Amino acid sequence: MNTLTATAIGDILDLDRYPLDRLDSPRGQLLVESCRAALRFEGACQLPGLLKQDAIEKLVAESVSKQGQAYKTDNTHNVYFEAPDHDAPSTDPSSLLQHSSKKAVAWDLIDAQSPLRIAYEWDGLTNFIGQAMEADQLYRYADPLGACSLMMFEDGDELGWHFDRSPFAVTLMLQPSAEGGEYQYFHRLRSSEDENKAGVAERINGSDEGRIKLSSEPGTLSMFRGQYSMHRVTPVTGGQLRINAVLAYSEKPNDKLNTLTQQLFYGRSA
Numbered sequence: 001m002n003t004l005t006a007t008a009i010g011d012i013l014d015l016d017r018y019p020l021d022r023l024d025s026p027r028g029q030l031l032v033e034s035c036r037a038a039l040r041f042e043g044a045c046q047l048p049g050l051l052k053q054d055a056i057e058k059l060v061a062e063s064v065s066k067q068g069q070a071y072k073t074d075n076t077h078n079v080y081f082e083a084p085d086h087d088a089p090s091t092d093p094s095s096l097l098q099h100s101s102k103k104a105v106a107w108d109l110i111d112a113q114s115p116l117r118i119a120y121e122w123d124g125l126t127n128f129i130g131q132a133m134e135a136d137q138l139y140r141y142a143d144p145l146g147a148c149s150l151m152m153f154e155d156g157d158e159l160g161w162h163f164d165r166s167p168f169a170v171t172l173m174l175q176p177s178a179e180g181g182e183y184q185y186f187h188r189l190r191s192s193e194d195e196n197k198a199g200v201a202e203r204i205n206g207s208d209e210g211r212i213k214l215s216s217e218p219g220t221l222s223m224f225r226g227q228y229s230m231h232r233v234t235p236v237t238g239g240q241l242r243i244n245a246v247l248a249y250s251e252k253p254n255d256k257l258n259t260l261t262q263q264l265f266y267g268r269s270a
Contacts, residue, residue, distance in 0.1 A: 098160025178238025
């Protein structure tokens with residue numbers, strides 16, 4: 001049972017603006033319904049200012065202090081996050097190279113009293129996200145490394161165009177880069193019935209038809225359905241780190257990353 005008090009959570013999350021602790025109230029139900037509508041309509045929902053300024057500053061400082069413990073990944077892949085198929089024709093997205101690089105601070109390195117740990121372990125946030133995502137039941141990830149991570153993008157880092165393998169992603173923006181670092185996506189560019197390879201290749205090759213950009217305001221919680229919506233983070237430029245947190249959830253209890261994926265993202269297994 002989670003015993004965190006509303007006061008502690010209220011120091012971190014703006015519960016006056018977003019009544020996550022009162023979802024049965026009229027305002028709480030309106031919040032849930034507006035999030036569901038946004039997710040249905042364009043595959044994304046953002047809550048700017050959910051994380052309070054003091055919590056943002058503490059998490060930026062924690063991220064910077066842990067740069068030396070962060071694991072750096074730098075690799076090429078295709079839009080399906082697989083090794084590129086060099087035998088495929090140039091019109092096939094599986095042959096088109098993408099570049100992704102970033103630093104990750106694993107969950108077991110997050111401070112015991114970190115605002116991120118307190119917020120992620122609060123049942124009220126999990127319950128809200130589950131309701132917004134229309135999940136029958138939602139659980140925090142049980143993975144000791146990948147449950148909730150801090151991600152840092154230095155100059156030149158990016159996430160190349162890709163589709164997620166999981167149905168949705170939840171992130172908290174902490175600090176945008178000075179330039180670049182935009183989160184861009186194409187809503188429902190493919191479906192379970194149609195891979196739309198021609199449309200995917202066209203967007204990878206530069207077409208901006210239907211492209212949407214999400215806000216990078218510090219303190220914003222974003223919920224995004226990326227399984228069928230191709231997305232990327234554009235290359236970061238300038239001297240300021242782009243920092244965000246990735247909060248992992250599953251509709252299955254005790255869900256974890258496999259050892260191979262832990263090694264890939266965190267350089268170790270646990």
